[in-house]
Amino acid sequence: MEIKPDVQPASITSEDEAKRAVHKLREAIRLHNYRYYVVDDPIISDAEYDQLMAALLDLEARFPELASPDSPTQQVGGKPREELGTVEHPTPMLSLKSVQDENGLRDFNRSCRQKLNEKVIEYIAEPKYDGLAVELIYQRGRLVVASTRGDGQRGEDITANVKTVREVPLVLLGQEGEVIPERLVVRGEIFMRIAEFRELNERRARAGEPPFANPRNAAAGSVRQLDPNITAQRSLHIFLYEATHVEGREFETQWQVLETLPKWGLKVNKERLRICSGVEEAIQFHRELAQDRDHLEYEIDGSVFKVNRLAYQKQLGVRSRDPKWAVAFKFKPRQMTTRINAIEVQVGRTGVLTPVALLEPVQIGGVEVKRASLHNLSEIERKDIRIGDTVLVERAGDVIPYVVKPVMEQRNGSERQFTMPDKCPVCGSEVVLSDDRKTAVCTGLACDAQIRRRIEHFVSKGGMNVQGLGEKMVDKLAGAGLLKRLSSIFELNRDDLLSLDRMGAKSTDNLLREIEQSKQQTMARFLFALGIPLVGEHLARVLAENFATLPDLMQASREELQKINEIGPEVANSIVRFFADQKNRSVIAEMLAAGVQLSNPLYQAEYEPLPLQGVTFVFTGTLERWTRSEAKALVESLGGRAVSGVSRRTDYVVAGPGAGSKLQEAAKHGVAVMDEKQFAEFIDRYRKHL
Numbered sequence: 001m002e003i004k005p006d007v008q009p010a011s012i013t014s015e016d017e018a019k020r021a022v023h024k025l026r027e028a029i030r031l032h033n034y035r036y037y038v039v040d041d042p043i044i045s046d047a048e049y050d051q052l053m054a055a056l057l058d059l060e061a062r063f064p065e066l067a068s069p070d071s072p073t074q075q076v077g078g079k080p081r082e083e084l085g086t087v088e089h090p091t092p093m094l095s096l097k098s099v100q101d102e103n104g105l106r107d108f109n110r111s112c113r114q115k116l117n118e119k120v121i122e123y124i125a126e127p128k129y130d131g132l133a134v135e136l137i138y139q140r141g142r143l144v145v146a147s148t149r150g151d152g153q154r155g156e157d158i159t160a161n162v163k164t165v166r167e168v169p170l171v172l173l174g175q176e177g178e179v180i181p182e183r184l185v186v187r188g189e190i191f192m193r194i195a196e197f198r199e200l201n202e203r204r205a206r207a208g209e210p211p212f213a214n215p216r217n218a219a220a221g222s223v224r225q226l227d228p229n230i231t232a233q234r235s236l237h238i239f240l241y242e243a244t245h246v247e248g249r250e251f252e253t254q255w256q257v258l259e260t261l262p263k264w265g266l267k268v269n270k271e272r273l274r275i276c277s278g279v280e281e282a283i284q285f286h287r288e289l290a291q292d293r294d295h296l297e298y299e300i301d302g303s304v305f306k307v308n309r310l311a312y313q314k315q316l317g318v319r320s321r322d323p324k325w326a327v328a329f330k331f332k333p334r335q336m337t338t339r340i341n342a343i344e345v346q347v348g349r350t351g352v353l354t355p356v357a358l359l360e361p362v363q364i365g366g367v368e369v370k371r372a373s374l375h376n377l378s379e380i381e382r383k384d385i386r387i388g389d390t391v392l393v394e395r396a397g398d399v400i401p402y403v404v405k406p407v408m409e410q411r412n413g414s415e416r417q418f419t420m421p422d423k424c425p426v427c428g429s430e431v432v433l434s435d436d437r438k439t440a441v442c443t444g445l446a447c448d449a450q451i452r453r454r455i456e457h458f459v460s461k462g463g464m465n466v467q468g469l470g471e472k473m474v475d476k477l478a479g480a481g482l483l484k485r486l487s488s489i490f491e492l493n494r495d496d497l498l499s500l501d502r503m504g505a506k507s508t509d510n511l512l513r514e515i516e517q518s519k520q521q522t523m524a525r526f527l528f529a530l531g532i533p534l535v536g537e538h539l540a541r542v543l544a545e546n547f548a549t550l551p552d553l554m555q556a557s558r559e560e561l562q563k564i565n566e567i568g569p570e571v572a573n574s575i576v577r578f579f580a581d582q583k584n585r586s587v588i589a590e591m592l593a594a595g596v597q598l599s600n601p602l603y604q605a606e607y608e609p610l611p612l613q614g615v616t617f618v619f620t621g622t623l624e625r626w627t628r629s630e631a632k633a634l635v636e637s638l639g640g641r642a643v644s645g646v647s648r649r650t651d652y653v654v655a656g657p658g659a660g661s662k663l664q665e666a667a668k669h670g671v672a673v674m675d676e677k678q679f680a681e682f683i684d685r686y687r688k689h690l
């Protein structure tokens with residue numbers, strides 16, 4: 001069966017041809033009805049469904065002998081889910097006819113005006129909610145039945161589930177003098193807010209359950225449950241938009257109905273309702289709503305216009321599927337299906353590789369879409385997206401188009417699985433994939449795609465700490481083609497810098513001096529600056545504590561690295577790969593050749609604890625050989641501490657001439673006292689160990 005039969009009704013002239021096309025369309029539409037209404041998991045976009053339906057309606061109108069009571073055009077919606085039990089609607093729940101554009105709305109208005117013989121018609125304008133239509137029946141103020149639309153005549157009994165929706169009153173209120181009717185039949189839309197839909201999907205992902213494709217499916221799936229406990233756990237909301245039966249109460253307009261429902265405790269979307277006088281005001285409403293669409297908490301797919309005066313509604317009447325007094329004006333569709341011709345991998349500034357689908361071009365929301373983001377490998381695997389797949393693509397507002405899901409039913413076996421390249425497509429360096437398969441990073445230092453970001457990191461405060469080389473300056477240098485590799489920083493010369501826009505002699509010299517100074521560097525900072533994947537500031541220090549020199553680290557094996565406490569297999573792998581990369585090695589060699597010199601004070605600190613570690617001194621009186629601060633620095637360089645007050649925790653008091661109360665304190669606490677000569681001998685003994 002074809003899922004999207006390509007039927008052009010206008011080009012069909014023979015009855016034979018029409019018969020075949022009608023058959024194909026009905027088969028496809030039946031499948032889509034089932035997918036949409038019964039399993040809440042559509043496989044084509046609403047717009048594509050509408051196209052199929054329009055083609056079928058067109059053919060049935062032109063070839064009336066092909067019409068059939070079983071045709072999907074004779075039916076609204078799908079078959080009810082049997083396990084839920086069914087409910088007969090007191091009056092059929094109709095669908096809405098759509099107009100495609102502003103002129104379509106003007107045509108609708110013209111026909112209403114003619115039939116009603118009115119100059120200006122008042123319409124109620126409201127959003128078209130993308131949720132699940134429901135009917136609620138209240139008897140003597142109590143909710144007795146809630147049902148879905150089903151096939152329009154009979155819907156599913158969802159009473160138990162709807163009773164768990166907090167916004168649906170189980171008992172009506174009688175506020176502001178409104179008497180509660182004996183019997184009330186109202187209709188509206190149950191929906192899930194976008195934020196709540198996302199949270200629900202996150203929870204489902206954590207529990208290993210498949211996600212819902214969109215808030216509409218999530219709402220429908222939650223309401224059409226066999227277990228009301230599950231519905232109760234979902235955040236659902238309702239907006240009511242119609243009352244088809246209010247016993248003992250007459251209304252003149254739709255607006256009065258909408259004003260009255262809240263007095264009974266029923267929720268109406270007051271903020272988004274408007275009375276429009278004439279069609280131009282209606283068009284204005286639609287334009288404003290389209291602008292606001294992305295800022296709403298819930299999804300809508302267009303606007304709905306209803307003739308306000310109920311007597312006029314009656315006069316206009318209904319067709320088999322839809323009323324003549326109302327119309328939907330849908331927004332341009334945001335979803336379309338198309339084919340993935342190939343998957344390309346893009347390298348971002350951070351070196352992260354992002355798979356991008358190259359699509360068979362398709363119009364979505366008035367824009368041609370040729371590429372769509374696939375986010376990351378884990379997403380591709382989770383959704384099982386393959387090259388050659390027909391996929392549902394969404395483009396919402398300013399958001400980058402993305403692939404929602406593949407259409408499994410369209411597979412023919414020729415589709416190919418995507419694999420993340422193990423070499424960067426830009427520079428050929430190794431690619432490292434994180435354990436959760438969400439981030440793939442290029443390890444190449446010389447990778448052009450990443451060079452700006454890497455240089456920013458290289459010169460940052462925790463790294464080489466080159467002041468005056470911020471993001472703007474890096475962009476300027478890169479723009480002038482002066483940054484090819486990390487080592488390019490050390491190749492910048494005065495003329496290059498002076499030739500840049502708004503670079504004077506003074507700032508040039510300052511920058512060159514800063515760069516020069518940064519060449520005297522500690523190994524820990526240098527390692528951090530290199531931007532080895534998974535090695536941050538802390539691990540850079542750990543590495544410096546464990547390897548005396550850069551060559552030692554560069555030669556280390558995975559096993560050696562993993563012996564270090566804080567280094568696991570992933571990090572060890574990343575380090576080894578980084579230094580195995582020939583391009584990385586040559587960039588490092590260039591830096592060393594340019595005069596980068598590394599010292600590593602951390603190495604000793606870890607392996608031979610300094611001799612005076614934990615020993616506390618107090619100096620008092622005058623010293624001859626040293627100033628106080630020199631003596632203090634001496635002690636500290638051997639790992640000791642010099643403090644000002646004597647206490648039980650003091651180990652030695654060094655007393656010169658003129659020492660006062662501190663000597664008494666020392667005696668009181670039993671602290672050893674030495675003079676300057678003894679202190680010098682003491683220090684010398686330890687200095688030899690260094």
Ligand code: IVH
Binds near residue numbers: 189241
């Ligand atoms: S009025 C006879 N108003 O659209 C009037 N329907 O295509 C029929 N819908 O089944 C309903 N927002 O699920 C109406 N503001 C709104 C609506 C709305 C969404 C849905 C509803 C209905 C379908 C008809």
